[in-house]
Amino acid sequence: MSVSAAKKFENFSSWFDDLILKARIVDNRFPVKGFLVYMENGAYILDEIRRLLENELEKTGHKKMYFPLVTSEELFGKEAEHIKGFSKEVFVIDQGPGEQRLIIRPTSETIMYPMFKIWIRSHADLPLKVYQSVNVYRCETKATRALYRVREIPWNEAHTVHETPSDAERQVKEAMEIYQKVLKALGISYLILKRPDFDKFAGAVYSIAFDAWNPDGKVNQVATIHNLGRNFAKAYGLEFEKKDGSRGIPYQTCYGFGFSRVLAAIIAQHGDDHGLVLPPIIAPTQVVIIPIPFKGQEKQIYEYAAKVKEMLSQKWRTVLDDREDITPGEKFYHWELLGPPIRIEIGPREVAESSVTISRRDTLERTKVQLDKLTDKVAELMDAIASNLLERSRRMMMSLISDAKDIDEIKRILKDRRIARIEWCGKIECAEKLRDEVKGEIRGERYDIAEMPEGNCVICGEKAKYVVYVARAY
Numbered sequence: 001m002s003v004s005a006a007k008k009f010e011n012f013s014s015w016f017d018d019l020i021l022k023a024r025i026v027d028n029r030f031p032v033k034g035f036l037v038y039m040e041n042g043a044y045i046l047d048e049i050r051r052l053l054e055n056e057l058e059k060t061g062h063k064k065m066y067f068p069l070v071t072s073e074e075l076f077g078k079e080a081e082h083i084k085g086f087s088k089e090v091f092v093i094d095q096g097p098g099e100q101r102l103i104i105r106p107t108s109e110t111i112m113y114p115m116f117k118i119w120i121r122s123h124a125d126l127p128l129k130v131y132q133s134v135n136v137y138r139c140e141t142k143a144t145r146a147l148y149r150v151r152e153i154p155w156n157e158a159h160t161v162h163e164t165p166s167d168a169e170r171q172v173k174e175a176m177e178i179y180q181k182v183l184k185a186l187g188i189s190y191l192i193l194k195r196p197d198f199d200k201f202a203g204a205v206y207s208i209a210f211d212a213w214n215p216d217g218k219v220n221q222v223a224t225i226h227n228l229g230r231n232f233a234k235a236y237g238l239e240f241e242k243k244d245g246s247r248g249i250p251y252q253t254c255y256g257f258g259f260s261r262v263l264a265a266i267i268a269q270h271g272d273d274h275g276l277v278l279p280p281i282i283a284p285t286q287v288v289i290i291p292i293p294f295k296g297q298e299k300q301i302y303e304y305a306a307k308v309k310e311m312l313s314q315k316w317r318t319v320l321d322d323r324e325d326i327t328p329g330e331k332f333y334h335w336e337l338l339g340p341p342i343r344i345e346i347g348p349r350e351v352a353e354s355s356v357t358i359s360r361r362d363t364l365e366r367t368k369v370q371l372d373k374l375t376d377k378v379a380e381l382m383d384a385i386a387s388n389l390l391e392r393s394r395r396m397m398m399s400l401i402s403d404a405k406d407i408d409e410i411k412r413i414l415k416d417r418r419i420a421r422i423e424w425c426g427k428i429e430c431a432e433k434l435r436d437e438v439k440g441e442i443r444g445e446r447y448d449i450a451e452m453p454e455g456n457c458v459i460c461g462e463k464a465k466y467v468v469y470v471a472r473a474y
């Protein structure tokens with residue numbers, strides 16, 4: 001049985017839309033475009049992702065704060081490139097004649113940095129590393145898409161200030177490692193790409209992005225890291241006294257991690273035609289126990305199942321599905337849709353043998369385990385499932401990337417819902433030609449490893465400067 005006739009790789013959109021509603025992740029029917037209702041499973045997973053990320057940020061000395069939702073037009077307009085980049089997509093609160101118009105944060109540079117100016121006096125105040133997990137708002141004019149492209153975006157943003165450019169460089173690396181760690185725990189795979197100049201964050205020196213693969217071939221940008229240099233520091237008047245007593249302008253970085261897009265990646269990369277397949281670490285239910293009643297032995301079976309539940313609940317989020325009005329088959333279907341990593345079945349044979357039957361959601365493999373070995377077996381399986389999800393996702397990503405030598409080949413690869421790797425001269429004209437002809441974007445060159453071009457730009461034929469990845473994107 002499957003979620004719907006639409007299969008994940010054949011018709012991603014309807015597979016996804018169907019699943020997020022049936023699995024109670026989000027309800028996309030709120031009657032304002034681009035705003036979602038997160039139902040219990042979606043809200044739970046979102047909170048778990050947030051907790052994982054915030055733990056890593058705390059461990060590396062970031063301080064949690066909460067800043068206002070709004071900024072003024074004057075503050076918003078201070079960094080020229082920034083306002084150019086965002087002015088078309090901000091929501092504005094108009095309080096009427098004679099009152100100041102307020103801008104709702106599309107991101108929080110223009111809200112945090114006036115405060116940084118007040119707080120930072122000397123080198124002793126640096127580095128400053130703060131973060132918040134909040135919603136930001138962007139008035140998307142393009143078609144919205146549940147979790148991928150929304151107007152209310154739940155995310156985490158961190159902002160840092162440093163004495164030297166090399167401190168800021170080190171911070172970019174630290175941010176990259178934090179995001180890698182969290183995404184690894186979730187089994188998500190992606191490319192870390194340095195965006196081409198024309199596509200960097202408005203006001204940044206350079207931008208790095210995490211592009212996760214998606215079954216429909218459109219990459220999903222789940223996180224970004226920006227080296228801001230001194231562009232914002234100059235615009236907002238940040239200064240500090242150096243050790244030698246002279247005045248200096250500090251260097252900044254900022255980075256954002258999109259919770260709804262990461263949730264989308266978990267669903268899209270791991271899910272199958274039966275439903276969600278959740279990594280153990282964030283699953284609302286980690287183990288589900290389903291009793292298989294047998295005439296005359298119902299009582300023993302339910303009692304035994306309750307005992308197993310009590311045992312496993314000490315370590316895992318465990319649910320005993322003891323509803324009597326539906327059949328075990330209906331329960332299997334229901335829980336396959338919701339994606340808990342482990343299912344346990346208990347029938348008369350299991351009771352007689354002091355065992356249980358365990359099945360893995362990721363591989364659907366079933367095994368029988370004696371009760372006294374159950375806790376160890378579940379622990380072992382949880383680890384195995386987490387690493388299998390990661391491995392499977394990585395293999396899939398590698399299989400989606402193909403080298404292309406000319407525009408026709410790029411077209412074929414993109415049409416086939418994959419990602420093309422090409423050599424590029426670096427000129428914006430070539431990027432634009434590519435966008436017009438193949439409807440694909442140059443997403444950037446690898447940041448985590450060096451890939452050197454050997455030949456010519458596949459678009460204009462001049463000497464290539466970069467190896468870049470081309471894909472459609474959300």
Ligand SMILES: [Zn+2]
Pocket residue numbers: 424425426427430457458459460461462
């Ligand atoms: Zn070229």
